Amino acid sequence: MATPQMSREEYWQKQLRRTLILLTVWFVVGLLSGILLIEPLNEFVFGGIPFGFWMAQQGSIFVFVSLILIYAVASDRLDAEAGLAEVDDESTSGPGAGH
Amino acid sequence: MGIIGWTFFWVGITFALYIGIAIWSRVSTTAGFYVAGQGVPTVANGMAVAADWMSAASFISMAGLVAFLGSDGSVYLMGWTGGYVLLALLLAPFLRKFGKFTVPDFVGTRYYSNVARAVAAIVTLFVSFTYVAGQMRGVGVVFGRYLEPVLQPISATVGLEVITLGVIAGMFVVATYAVLGGMKGITYTQVAQYCVLIFAYTLPAVAIAFVLAGNPIPHIAIGEVLPRLDGLSEEFLGTNYSDPFQNFSMLNVFCITVALMVGTAGLPHVIVRFYTVKKVRDARWSAFWALLFIAILYTVAPAVGMFAKYYILSSFSDLGAMGMLNEQEWVRNWAQAGLIQTGAWSEGMSAAAMLETIDRDIIVLATPEIAGLSAILVGIVAAGGMAAALSTASGLLLVISSSVAHDIYAEIINPEASDERRLFAGRLTIVVAVFLAGLLGIYPLGFVAEVVAFAFGLAAAAFFPVIVLGIFWKRCTKEGAISGMIVGLAFTFTLIILMRAHVVLPVVFETPILESFLGVNAQGIGTIGMVLAFITIYVVSMLTEEPPQEVQDLVEQIRYPRVITSEELYESSKVEPGQAEAGGA
Numbered sequence: 001m002a003t004p005q006m007s008r009e010e011y012w013q014k015q016l017r018r019t020l021i022l023l024t025v026w027f028v029v030g031l032l033s034g035i036l037l038i039e040p041l042n043e044f045v046f047g048g049i050p051f052g053f054w055m056a057q058q059g060s061i062f063v064f065v066s067l068i069l070i071y072a073v074a075s076d077r078l079d080a081e082a083g084l085a086e087v088d089d090e091s092t093s094g095p096g097a098g099h
Numbered sequence: 100m101g102i103i104g105w106t107f108f109w110v111g112i113t114f115a116l117y118i119g120i121a122i123w124s125r126v127s128t129t130a131g132f133y134v135a136g137q138g139v140p141t142v143a144n145g146m147a148v149a150a151d152w153m154s155a156a157s158f159i160s161m162a163g164l165v166a167f168l169g170s171d172g173s174v175y176l177m178g179w180t181g182g183y184v185l186l187a188l189l190l191a192p193f194l195r196k197f198g199k200f201t202v203p204d205f206v207g208t209r210y211y212s213n214v215a216r217a218v219a220a221i222v223t224l225f226v227s228f229t230y231v232a233g234q235m236r237g238v239g240v241v242f243g244r245y246l247e248p249v250l251q252p253i254s255a256t257v258g259l260e261v262i263t264l265g266v267i268a269g270m271f272v273v274a275t276y277a278v279l280g281g282m283k284g285i286t287y288t289q290v291a292q293y294c295v296l297i298f299a300y301t302l303p304a305v306a307i308a309f310v311l312a313g314n315p316i317p318h319i320a321i322g323e324v325l326p327r328l329d330g331l332s333e334e335f336l337g338t339n340y341s342d343p344f345q346n347f348s349m350l351n352v353f354c355i356t357v358a359l360m361v362g363t364a365g366l367p368h369v370i371v372r373f374y375t376v377k378k379v380r381d382a383r384w385s386a387f388w389a390l391l392f393i394a395i396l397y398t399v400a401p402a403v404g405m406f407a408k409y410y411i412l413s414s415f416s417d418l419g420a421m422g423m424l425n426e427q428e429w430v431r432n433w434a435q436a437g438l439i440q441t442g443a444w445s446e447g448m449s450a451a452a453m454l455e456t457i458d459r460d461i462i463v464l465a466t467p468e469i470a471g472l473s474a475i476l477v478g479i480v481a482a483g484g485m486a487a488a489l490s491t492a493s494g495l496l497l498v499i500s501s502s503v504a505h506d507i508y509a510e511i512i513n514p515e516a517s518d519e520r521r522l523f524a525g526r527l528t529i530v531v532a533v534f535l536a537g538l539l540g541i542y543p544l545g546f547v548a549e550v551v552a553f554a555f556g557l558a559a560a561a562f563f564p565v566i567v568l569g570i571f572w573k574r575c576t577k578e579g580a581i582s583g584m585i586v587g588l589a590f591t592f593t594l595i596i597l598m599r600a601h602v603v604l605p606v607v608f609e610t611p612i613l614e615s616f617l618g619v620n621a622q623g624i625g626t627i628g629m630v631l632a633f634i635t636i637y638v639v640s641m642l643t644e645e646p647p648q649e650v651q652d653l654v655e656q657i658r659y660p661r662v663i664t665s666e667e668l669y670e671s672s673k674v675e676p677g678q679a680e681a682g683g684a
Contacts, residue, residue: 008663008667016571022188030181034356035349036353042343048322048323048325049322052343053170053341056170056177057401060173060180061398062394062398064390064394065387065390067187068183068188068390071188075380079661084659084661085380085660085661086660
């Protein structure tokens with residue numbers, strides 16, 4: 001764990017790539033499905049609610065929360081792999097210290 | 100006890116709690132005052148961010164706004180949540196690594212210029228002041244609406260309006276805990292305020308979901324209610340509730356959503372919360388907790404809006420307007436408070452005309468009554484509204500104080516000042532800021548309602564581009580940053596004024612000078628301003644000399660969670676990207 005297996009440049013490239021992928025999902029879920037494509041998506045109705053409308057008022061918000069969760073978990077992992085995590089003094093008890 | 104008694108009870112208890120927390124969390128250093136000594140646990144910080152974020156407007160007005168806008172109400176739902184993704188991925192962890200106290204700190208240091216710092220501090224002041232004025236007004240409104248019968252005699256004796264008394268009481272409470280505890284006091288008070296407000300918000304929603312759909316979870320109950328609401332809406336208003344683009348064009352929905360998202364990520368009082376945690380990873384987790392806590396309210400709000408609109412339309416369908424007036428108590432109660440103009444009601448009036456007479460703000464405040472909840476719970480909703488307004492106001496006041504006392508006084512005017520002197524300056528400016536904000540609450544300027552467009556548009560256009568490029572692009576220069584901030588600011592400010600002149604200066608202008616800019620309205624114009632700022636920063640940076648080495652090292656440094664030693668930095672500047680893998684670390 002403690003021995004770093006990648007360079008800083010590699011770490012940063014990986015972080016950038018992940019950020020880009022997550023922001024693409026953010027765009028597709030929020031702006032594309034909730035706004036630009038809301039009309040065609042409203043043709044599909046699940047559980048009484050048109051899908052585009054549901055994405056705009058409920059689904060997108062759930063996805064936004066998940067995106068930040070994925071980012072936090074994946075970044076923790078990458079920090080450790082690259083030997084770039086902060087040195088823990090006393091608190092590993094924080095939420096999300098699951099691994 | 101009746102509604103008034105219980106309201107007094109809950110508001111009194113929660114106020115005592117906030118003051119108690121303030122005394123417990125007194126601070127004696129500037130680090131404690133501005134960033135709570137960077138020792139706030141992530142879940143607590145998440146709650147504090149959520150309470151800071153959710154204002155009187157989120158609590159009282161949003162569900163009503165969404166109910167009246169239908170599908171297009173999603174601009175607020177997505178706009179005020181989606182920004183946290185940008186914040187978590189593009190800003191929070193890096194600004195935490197940078198450390199220090201404020202957004203102008205980052206701008207001033209990254210762009211090696213006190214001019215940049217001063218521009219950023221002035222934008223911060225402008226954005227925060229316009230925002231806080233509305234909050235103090237919110238405190239007064241909640242007080243006035245619920246405690247009127249009690250405050251009425253007092254107000255008659257001292258010759259002040261009820262709403263003025265409400266604002267003064269709110270000022271007193273905020274000043275106490277902000278001055279004593281600074282960021283630490285504010286953060287822990289906000290944790291308490293979050294609990295109060297989320298409980299007060301979801302409880303009536305759960306009850307009404309159960310009454311209407313037999314399912315206590317609002318998110319599921321909407322599946323039952325929406326088809327019925329669409330039917331009623333089609334019958335009486337001619338369109339489905341869930342049909343998009345009835346109030347805004349697709350272009351405007353897009354631009355408003357983007358402006359609110361990016362504006363959220365650029366608001367100084369939100370960004371600064373991520374300086375208060377211990378580590379970089381805590382900043383990421385704080386953003387997650389914050390959005391999770393915010394999402395609870397933001398996914399319930401559209402349900403509350405649907406329930407309320409369904410209830411109103413189905414009453415109308417059963418009874419007609421006059422029948423509602425005669426038989427439904429909540430209609431009479433709110434008509435008495437002047438928030439439903441029943442004077443305009445008549446036999447056989449259309450549903451659209453009837454809806455016009457209902458003030459949107461009552462949707463949330465009336466749901467407990469509509470659901471037939473007892474007076475105890477109605478009192479909790481009042482305390483929740485107060486919590487929402489106070490928590491946002493206090494967070495903003497601290498940012499205002501830090502811009503003046505830290506960025507302008509301690510960093511530019513008197514860099515030699517001792518820590519005690521800086522702390523005193525911080526406390527003094529909070530008192531002055533509370534006083535000014537209170538005045539703005541008591542004597543609202545005509546444009547307070549336009550504040551949201553200003554605050555978000557300016558944050559989106561002036562702050563977001565400089566901060567993001569400052570982190571992700573080493574070549575970004577001070578000339579680029581300053582010109583970008585000024586272009587974004589000037590463009591957005593001017594266009595909002597042109598489009599809202601009739602609201603901002605009603606004496607001079609009767610109609611807007613400009614209807615829209617290429618079809619984009621005032622709320623969405625920040626999106627265009629942001630694009631222009633990005634372009635300006637890029638072009639000017641490419642034309643000017645690249646930033647000094649120590650600034651590039653700083654940018655390198657903030658990209659990684661742990662401290663990178665100077666030997667490591669030196670080594671990496673020698674290694675080409677292609678050889679990096681072979682070089683290791």
